[in-house]
Structures are given as structure tokens and as C-alpha cells.
Amino acid sequence: MAKTSIKEVAKQAGVSAATVSRALSSPELVSDKTLTRVLAAVSDTGYKPNRFGASLRTQKSGNVVVVMPDITNQVNAGIIRAIENEAMQAGYSVLLGDTQNIQARESHYGDMVSSGQADGILVFTPRIPFPTDEDQQPINDLPPLVNSCEEIPNDTIHKVMIDNRAGAIAAVEHLLSLGHTRIAAVKGPALTPSTESRLLGYKEALTQAGIKVDEKYIITGDYGTDSGVIAMEKLLRLRDRPTAVFCFSDDMAIGAMNTLREYDFRIPEDISVMGFDDIRYAKLMSPTLTTIKQPLTEIGKESMKMLLAQMKGESVANKRITLPFELVVRQSTGPVPS
Incomplete structure (x- = not known):
């Protein structure tokens, strides 16, 4: 039965x-x-x-669930370590869910909270992992939950984020300051909130500089290294190649740089490459990678602290924490070729 x-x-x-x-x-x-x-x-x-x-x-179970779309991603790995450190200090164990963006898996981990196997959940995907009747379900009808990185479109949910749009604007403005006007974008997976926000910032920065957005310079990736390789190969086949490429993740930027080296292009003398995240490999590349630094440790720490407060029944005055990003200029970007 x-x-x-x-x-x-x-x-x-x-x-x-x-x-x-x-x-x-x-x-x-x-x-x-x-x-x-x-x-x-x-x-x-x-x-x-x-x-x-x-x-x-x-x-109480003494457990919290962390729902991640890909635990092998370097960005997520840095966040997970910070979460575990904060959780252990508070006496909690972390149950890690690698969902691969599959909604059924997200619901499975949500069920662990609903059934009492965990006391709260940290969600790094853009969906509520519980059955809901409407998008704007009141927060008091959900268990302790904090959303980060990929934003759930619900203003009642506690969140820890960076401003992805502003980060993309800063990245493009850096390239513009070096004289680049043909700036390509290698974006992340379609329909993900971080991709949409970074794309909005990319377009906004170009428009404000009086540069028309050219769709042929926008290539879809998946935040992974291989998609950076494929995207750069497409861009190199264009008659008017870009002089700079803004990749929406460092992993894609690393893939793009490998393709440029394979075809004997110099970085940044021929083409500048810009990343986003500042994973630990960014400063180990040759040349070192210019990027937008996400405060990964702080994202994990603040997310867990906010969840702990909810689980204790404490009132959280600020339901949304927006952490600062940083433009880190290294060797992979330079003046537009003469």
C-alpha cells in the first residue's frame, strides 16, 4: 500500500x-x-x-536544506562553504540539494522541510520549492526560507542579492572607457533572472554611451566553460569582430580566452575579455582576468544568518540585503586596437 x-x-x-x-x-x-x-x-x-x-x-531536526542548481560551479562552491561554516557555528547540519535546475528535484527538497526533516531552506534557484496557489503567496504561509543569486519574483520572501544590472553596467563602462565600441556579450542561460538583469545592464550601458545594441554580438551560453568556447568561435566568424567580449560568468570568460589562444589572438592586444564573479581561477589565468567580483563568502554568510533568525522566530527588519560588487581590473582588458 x-x-x-x-x-x-x-x-x-x-x-x-x-x-x-x-x-x-x-x-x-x-x-x-x-x-x-x-x-x-x-x-x-x-x-x-x-x-x-x-x-x-x-x-527541531537540526538540519537546513540548501537548494543549488549546480554544486560543481565555482561560484556556488564558495557560497556553500560559507553557509556550512555559519550553520555549524549555530549547531545546524547542511543538507545539500544539487537540482540541475529540475523543478521536481527542487520540490523534493522542499518536501524535506515540509515533513520536518529540516527546519529551513536556502534557495538559489528562481522558484519557490513548495506548492503555491499564486506567485505572490504571503511569506507567513511558507516555512523559513531565504532566496539568493537567482531571484524568485516574490517581494515577501527574504533575499540576499547583488545588483546584477549595476554590475553589468560597471563591466561595460570599463570597456567603454578603454575605447571599445564593438562589445559582445556572452550571456547565461535564457530566462534566468541573473542573465536577464546582466543583459539589461549591458544594453543600458551601451545605449547611454550612444551605441546601438547589435544583436549579432549577443550570444547565449550556459555559464559553463564549454559555452564560452562555442560563443567565442561564433564571434570570431563575424566580419566585424568585436574588440571586447563581456562574459556573464568567469567560467565562460575562461573558455573564451582558451579559444582566442587557440586561434593565435592576443589578449588584450587583439581582443579584451571581461568576466563576472571573480572565482579563484580568475587571478590564475594568463593573462589574469578582469571581472566583477561577487562577495561569495558574504552571500553565504548573510543568507544563513537571515535563515537562522527566521528559524528562531525573530523579526527580520530588512527582508532584502543587497551586497556590494567590485570591479577588479586585471590584465585581460586593454585599449581598443588601433
Whole structure:
């Protein structure tokens, strides 16, 4: 006989899975009407809460879930280390979910929180990993949750971000200051919030400089090294090659630089290359990579601190923390070729 899931109880009661979890673990936090509906649904469906049943109503799991689209990415690796350091100091263990941007996997890790296997969740993807009736679901109907890097379009959710649009503007303005006007962009995956914000900044900086945005200079990548290789090969086949390339991640910039070396182009004498992130390999490249530095340690630390405050039931005055980025000028960018 198949085991009843918390989602089935939620459907029967007409509430969210998070509300079912809250009703069973902290009944004093829900209304009498809601509690009655949930308990009736539990009885009707035969649902058995996992993790030692009723004992969970007064105990915490000591775990937090971190949902990442790709844990092998150097940006995410730096954030994860900071999260774990902060969590361990507070007595929590980290359950890491590598979702590969698959929504079903995100929901699986969300279920771990709903069922009491974890006390809160850090989400680095642009979707709420719980069933929702509408995009603007109130925050008090969700378990402790903090969103970072890829922004969920919900203003009620606690967030730790950088200003991706402003970072892209700074990157392009640096290249403009060196005399470049044919500036290509190798963007990240389509429809991801970080890609859209950086693309907006790229276009805005060019427009403000009186330069028409040319779509042939915009190539779609996936934030990975291989897509940087492919994108640069496409750009080199253009009749009017760009004199500078702004890659929306350092991994793509590294791939682009490898392609340029393969075809005997000099960096930056022939083509300048700009990255975004400042992963540790950026300063080890030859030439070293000019980039926009994300404060990866601070992103992980502040995200975990905000989640801990929620799990303690503390009021968080500032639901959105915007951390500063930094333009790091190294050897891969130079004056436009004469």
C-alpha cells in the first residue's frame, strides 16, 4: 500500500504542505479552523508524519536544506562553504540539494522541510520549492526560507542579492572607457533572472554611451566553460569582430580566452575579455582576468544568518540585503586596437 504524502493531506485540507507541517509541529501557530481541517485530512488519508511521528511537534531536526542548481560551479562552491561554516557555528547540519535546475528535484527538497526533516531552506534557484496557489503567496504561509543569486519574483520572501544590472553596467563602462565600441556579450542561460538583469545592464550601458545594441554580438551560453568556447568561435566568424567580449560568468570568460589562444589572438592586444564573479581561477589565468567580483563568502554568510533568525522566530527588519560588487581590473582588458 502506497504511503500517504503530506501533499495529499494538503490537497484534502485545502491548504499548502507547509501549513500542514506547521499544524502538526506547532499547532499554536495556526487557526483553530485550519488545525481542524488538517487533523481531519490526516485522519481521512491515514497520513503518518515521518521522523518519529508526534515527537517532531516539539523538536527541531537540526538540519537546513540548501537548494543549488549546480554544486560543481565555482561560484556556488564558495557560497556553500560559507553557509556550512555559519550553520555549524549555530549547531545546524547542511543538507545539500544539487537540482540541475529540475523543478521536481527542487520540490523534493522542499518536501524535506515540509515533513520536518529540516527546519529551513536556502534557495538559489528562481522558484519557490513548495506548492503555491499564486506567485505572490504571503511569506507567513511558507516555512523559513531565504532566496539568493537567482531571484524568485516574490517581494515577501527574504533575499540576499547583488545588483546584477549595476554590475553589468560597471563591466561595460570599463570597456567603454578603454575605447571599445564593438562589445559582445556572452550571456547565461535564457530566462534566468541573473542573465536577464546582466543583459539589461549591458544594453543600458551601451545605449547611454550612444551605441546601438547589435544583436549579432549577443550570444547565449550556459555559464559553463564549454559555452564560452562555442560563443567565442561564433564571434570570431563575424566580419566585424568585436574588440571586447563581456562574459556573464568567469567560467565562460575562461573558455573564451582558451579559444582566442587557440586561434593565435592576443589578449588584450587583439581582443579584451571581461568576466563576472571573480572565482579563484580568475587571478590564475594568463593573462589574469578582469571581472566583477561577487562577495561569495558574504552571500553565504548573510543568507544563513537571515535563515537562522527566521528559524528562531525573530523579526527580520530588512527582508532584502543587497551586497556590494567590485570591479577588479586585471590584465585581460586593454585599449581598443588601433
